[in-house]
Amino acid sequence: MIEANQDIIILGAGPAGLQAAIHAARKGLKVLVLGKNDKSSLWWAHIENFCCTLEISGEQILKTGQQQAESFGAIFFNEDVLSIVPPDLMSLDGSGFTVNSETKTFKTKAIIICTGTTRNKLGVPGEKELFGKGVSYCVECDGNFFKGEEVAVVGGESAAAGGALHLTHLASKTHLVAKEFSFAPELMQRLKDAGVIIHEGVDVKEITGESGVDGLVLDNGNTLGVTGVFIELGAKGVMSLAAELGITLDDSMKFIKTDKQQRTNVPGLFAAGDICGPPLQMAKAVGEGCVAGLTAAKFAKKL
Numbered sequence: 694m695i696e697a698n699q700d701i702i703i704l705g706a707g708p709a710g711l712q713a714a715i716h717a718a719r720k721g722l723k724v725l726v727l728g729k730n731d732k733s734s735l736w737w738a739h740i741e742n743f744c745c746t747l748e749i750s751g752e753q754i755l756k757t758g759q760q761q762a763e764s765f766g767a768i769f770f771n772e773d774v775l776s777i778v779p780p781d782l783m784s785l786d787g788s789g790f791t792v793n794s795e796t797k798t799f800k801t802k803a804i805i806i807c808t809g810t811t812r813n814k815l816g817v818p819g820e821k822e823l824f825g826k827g828v829s830y831c832v833e834c835d836g837n838f839f840k841g842e843e844v845a846v847v848g849g850e851s852a853a854a855g856g857a858l859h860l861t862h863l864a865s866k867t868h869l870v871a872k873e874f875s876f877a878p879e880l881m882q883r884l885k886d887a888g889v890i891i892h893e894g895v896d897v898k899e900i901t902g903e904s905g906v907d908g909l910v911l912d913n914g915n916t917l918g919v920t921g922v923f924i925e926l927g928a929k930g931v932m933s934l935a936a937e938l939g940i941t942l943d944d945s946m947k948f949i950k951t952d953k954q955q956r957t958n959v960p961g962l963f964a965a966g967d968i969c970g971p972p973l974q975m976a977k978a979v980g981e982g983c984v985a986g987l988t989a990a991k992f993a994k995k996l
């Protein structure tokens with residue numbers, strides 16, 4: 694079911710997303726923020742170098758920022774985005790992007806990506822050696838290479854869940870492995886209904902293989918006979934977004950490339966904050982969030 698149409702959807706409830714929400718909502722537009730503020734890299738930080746604030750915790754800043762954005766009419770929904778479908782250029786109905794969160798589907802004219810950076814390495818033996826030979830960090834990019842094979846996705850958050858769902862259409866068998874899962878229970882049910890084999894409460898000990906992956910060793914003593922291992926820690930990363938939406942990355946291939954108005958190469962898609970590259974600092978995230986909010990508002994108002 695499609696929830697009410699939005700003017701702007703902001704991915705991320707960190708400082709970039711909050712500032713974008715404040716500026717866009719003050720323009721009188723329907724603004725929805727998706728994401729979890731306790732997953733912002735600011736949550737556990739103690740800030741000493743942000744102008745005009747002394748001795749303030751990241752958690753305090755994030756909670757106040759949300760209240761402030763809500764006071765201007767922005768709505769917050771505590772779920773990650775699993776996939777985004779770009780507008781169908783042929784239909785010309787102006788319906789915009791389709792955004793699928795853990796349990797809901799939204800339509801929106803414009804999107805601001807403020808998802809920060811995520812740690813994506815597992816740090817187990819075999820990971821580095823077998824990268825590109827069965828180990829991947831992007832289901833959207835590499836899933837097709839594993840058609841009809843048995844694969845595992847490692848991770849307990851939304852990126853892993855979304856990746857596992859995607860792989861059920863390609864792989865013969867899909868495993869999902871994590872110490873604990875932190876996405877919506879409805880999404881867990883969807884995974885089970887789609888046939889994903891869930892391994893909860895276990896860590897990965899090793900990825901084995903010589904010229905290619907042939908196994909995933911778990912700390913409960915089991916070994917999964919997989920040929921593909923997708924490491925999807927945290928929420929959807931920059932490579933997945935780029936593969937899904939055709940967003941151009943910068944030269945390092947780690948960050949989204951934008952112009953000074955925070956526009957990406959895809960019309961209607963804007964980005965701000967750590968996902969646009971260093972310095973990975975709140976002051977830069979907030980500045981870019983402000984610009985992105987205003988530019989996206991101008992874009993959405995024209996449609």
Ligand SMILES: Cc1cc2nc3c(=O)[nH]c(=O)nc-3n(C[C@H](O)[C@H](O)[C@H](O)COP(=O)(O)OP(=O)(O)OC[C@H]3O[C@@H](n4cnc5c(N)ncnc54)[C@H](O)[C@@H]3O)c2cc1C
Binds near residue numbers: 727739
């Ligand atoms: C320990 C630590 C200390 C720090 N100290 C300082 C400091 O003193 N001063 C300073 O300026 N900076 C500091 N930083 C850096 C600062 O936290 C970041 O630069 C800032 O938080 C970046 O903001 P952001 O909005 O771009 O991303 P983040 O704050 O990381 O927020 C990302 C948001 O995106 C959401 N998200 C991710 N994927 C999805 C998805 N698929 N769908 C929806 N939402 C999604 C997350 O849930 C989160 O809400 C520190 C960082 C750390 C880790």
